[in-house]
Amino acid sequence: MGETRPLPGEADLLDGWLHSRRLVLLKTLLTRAERARLPGPAARALREHWALLEDAEHHDPVAARAALGCPAAGNWLAHALAAPPDEEFVTALSGLGTLAATVALAAGCDFRLVLPATEGRLILPGLGSYAASAPRVRIAATENTVTLTPEDGRPLSVPREDLLGHRTVPQRGLGTDAPQGGPQPRWRPLTPLPGAPAVLDDQDPHLASETGRAGLAGLLPASVTAPDEAYEWRELWARGLDLLREADPERATEVATLVRTVVPVLWKPDGRASATRLAAPWAVLTTLPQTPQEMAEVLVHEVQHSKLAVLGGVVRLNEESAEAVYRVGWRSDPRPLGAVVQGTYAHLALADLWGRLARRASATSAERAAARAHAADYGAQVDHALFLLLGSGQLTRQGTEFVEGMRHRYERLRSPGVRAGGARGNTESAADRLTNGHFG
Template sequence: MGETRPVPGEAAALDGWLHSRRLVLLKTLLTRAERARLPAAASRAFRDHWALLEDAEHHDSAAARHALGYPAAGNWLAGALAAPPGDGFVAALAGLGTLAAAVATAAGCDFRTVLTTHDERLTLPGLGSLATPASRVRMEARGDTVTFVPEEGRPTSLPREGLRGPQTPPPWHPLNPLNPLGPLPGAPALLDDQDPHLAQETGRAGLAGLLPARVTAPEEAYEWRELWTRALDLLREADPERATEVATLVRAVVPVLWKPDGRASATRLAAPWAVLTTLPQTPEEMAEVLVHEVQHSKLAVLGGVVQLNSESAEAVYRVGWRSDPRPLGAVVQGTYAHLALADLWGRLARRASATPAERAAARRRAADYGAQVDHALFLLLGSGQLTRQGTEFVEGMRHRYQRLRSPAGLAAAGDAAASAGAQHTEAAGAHHTEGAVGRLTNRHFG
């Protein structure tokens, strides 16, 4: 994995590691709930929702596993485990109901349960949301039909498969698929602007200044789909293996806002395979964002399996893509992502359809990222903080970088381009690496 290139069996291994991590966190939540003095109603609801989750796993383990791996499930789990004792924890546990209902729906179970709404919406992660002023909704699934019955409201019945359909009428609001007919493997990625647990962290400290954004018009969703499709077309031309990796691993693209006219992207440790990003301006920017954040997701999952480095509060490092000091774990994350971008831009420069100007610009970008990686590898290997597995991992990165430095790789761009790119990075400010797109990603890994 250290070389950043997709390898056979890697996606399956990552899926298995993430699933194991989700099960461990769910078990931790169960233990905490059993030890807490929950009110009788909250205790009954928790037991019912837990049983529904178990039923879904028994009914169709593969479908349940896939639904449980959806990024929004990770956001809820992280929030629930961090909730303070008492009323805060009780309120957080209500999210198990919507997660269990989404997993059971995906697994094809017949069930009946009562769920709690949030901000006049009942949101099922990975599916969509029901707009309702009711505080509670009874949800029933029988065969191919799902029915929502709000308290003192009119029932809404939909085909089970129709929950994902783009033509579903209100009050149900499905998530927008980005590639419903895509030729690449993997489930269709979703444009997810409905995660209530992410929205709870909208403070400037919670998401490092990023604010979740809603897609309110059909033309906005169309613009996102066009960028997604054209970015994957670009990746297929330049790097088919990377295109397959992105299409296989990315489960959700989450629109966010930053400062006016600013562009940024991020990955959350708790929610791998979700790409949080402002709207890129070009397919090239979108391709870069997707490749960059997929690498962060891969390391987020890997970090639950092996420890790559030991952390020290006193050990901070300065890297080319940030002007503020970074802990070593963030340097590992940034080096890994920027190495993949150096590889990406080198391949974009070699596209048969690239114009001379595009080819020269891509080589400059590759050289810029390569110079940043070169310095970061020096810091990592000399830090004394890498574990045995971490040293092996970073040596893999160094091996890939040396291959990129061959005449067919970064060296063709020249030292002048690397210097110009480094100056451009420093001018970007303390929180972002500017270029095609800004970054807030590393803030979530430090």
Template sequence: MGETRPLPGEAAALGAWLHSRRLVLLKALLTRVERARTPERTARVLDAHWALLEQAESHDPAAARSALGYPAVGNWLARTLEAGPEGLPAALAGSGPLAAAVAATAGTAFGLDLPAPGGRLTLPGLGTYLTDAPCVRLEAAGDGVSFTPRGGRTVRLPRAAVLGHGYDAEQAPWRPLRGLEGGFAVLDDRDPHLGDGTRHAGLGGLRPVTLGVPGEADAWHRMWKRALRLLREADRERAAEVTGLVRSLVPVLWKPQGRASATRMAAPWAVLATRPHTPEELAEVLVHEVQHSKLAVLEGVVRLSRPGTEAVFQVGWRSDPRPLDAVLQGTYAHLALADLWDRLARRAAATPAERAAARGRRADYLTQVDHALFLLLGSGQLTRQGTEFVEGMRRRNARLTASGGRDAHGVAVAADKLTNGHFG
């Protein structure tokens, strides 16, 4: 995996590792509730939701695992596990929408009364039901799903429409997440736990947004399709990796007119991004953030560096000193970008100007990666597995350097543009 290129069987391994991690965190949450003096009603409701998760996994293991692997589930788990004793009962309310989403995806019959804070009942990975009521009765049986707000009219939908993001009735209370063409990803601007309760700590100053202006979602979808078309022209394996792994594209805001992207380590396969101006920009963001997600999942099962060090390092893509783990993450992502621009330079449809620009970007990234590899291998902080992983990066870096040379055109300018533009 150190060489960043997609590998046979890699996606399946990553999925299994992430599922294992999710089960560990869910069990840790259950154990915490059992040991804490949680109100009896809260514990009883959580037990019912847990039983529904078990039922869903028994009914359709693959579907249940897919739903549990959705990035917003990781955000909820992170928030709930970090909650203090006073905030834990409120955070646990997210177990109901999670159990409902998993059960609906697995085709399980169920009935739950779920809160709708702020007039919204959000099912992670599926969509949001809008209501004036404080809670909603959600039921699924056979091929149908029904929503009944307290004291209101029942809305019945085909289960396939809820799962397939295809219900678009004008002003309908059910608002599905919009599916993005060519893969499993959805455009997700509804995650209630992204940065919730922490003033967006860990998002590098990025702010989650809800798309409210007419045509915004269409603009994101068009740019997604153009970026995928570009990736397929340049590197079909990389395009397949992006469509096979990315689960959500999450619109965010940064500083005025600023462009940035990020991955939350607790929520792999979600790409947080400001809206890009070009397909090249989005293609770069997708490749970059997928590498962060891959490494986040890998580091959940393999220790690559030794804990307990406070040393920091200066790298070419950030103005602030970075700890070793961040250097490792950044080096891995930027090496993949050097590989991407190498292939964009060789694209048959590229103009001479586009080839020259792509070669310049490749050279910029190779220069940054070369320095970072020197820091990593000389740090003395890598484990045996970490050294093996970084040696894989070094080999890929050497091959890319040999294949295209290292012209220095535009290095300083490009490095300045990239500084602080990505957040892990």
């Protein structure tokens, strides 16, 4: 894995590791809840929701596992486990109900639940949201239909297949509070992205609830409401994947297989950045890329962060020390060693990517020259970072093996035309240009 290239069976291995991690965190949450002496209604709801998760796992383990691996599920788990031991923790536990409902829907279970709506919406992670006219919503799932009914309100029935497929469906009894004066659908699915099972997720409540900018490394969640905005995201995603398929089919398959959600975010005015939350692998948080090349770069970069986020749950690569911080070419602030491992891994993949983009048959002379310059810039940054890592004395045995894999890959990428030292004249300006452009 240290070489960054996709490996046969790697996606299944990563999926298994992530699933094990999710089960451990769920069990941790259950243990904490049992020790918290919850109020009677909250304790009964917890038992009901946990039983539904178990039913879903027994009914269709593969579908339940896939639904539980949704990035939004990871964000909720991190939020609930971090909640203080008071009413805030009890409130956070209610998210288990929406997660259990989503997993049960994917697994094909029939069930009935009453779930609380937050700020007028009931959000099913990874699927979409229901505009509720009451604080509680009854959800009833049968073999083919899912019916959502607010207390003392009109029911809305959605075909289960359409709900799971993120399809927009005709809906009667629409609301009238649209900002443009038009009706708003009571059920709003996430936007599917073409050519992959990924979706555009601008509805994750546990990203929106981050206080200020600190929780998302300076990024803020953004909503995509206008049809032309969604079209722009879908178009850039499709063109970015097409570019990857032309330059690096294996990497294109990896991205299309692993990425579950693209999360639109905002940074500083006119600024562009991307990020991965370690609690929610396979979600790419990004400002809107300007070109297919930028989209391809963001996707490759953040997939590497997700891979390391999952790997870090089963293997310790380095010993952390608050005093040990390192200067790297892609950030202006000093970084702990774990962040240097993350950044080096991602930038090595980018050096590989730009080298392949330079060799595309359809690339113009100007595109080839620009791609070679990008590859050289990233290669210079990786060269320096590998020197820091291997001399740090903080790598574990597995970490040393992993970083040696990166070094071997970097040596194979080097050529007379693209050498770490060959671009030294451009390295400093490239580092300035890329500083803080990505967040791990």
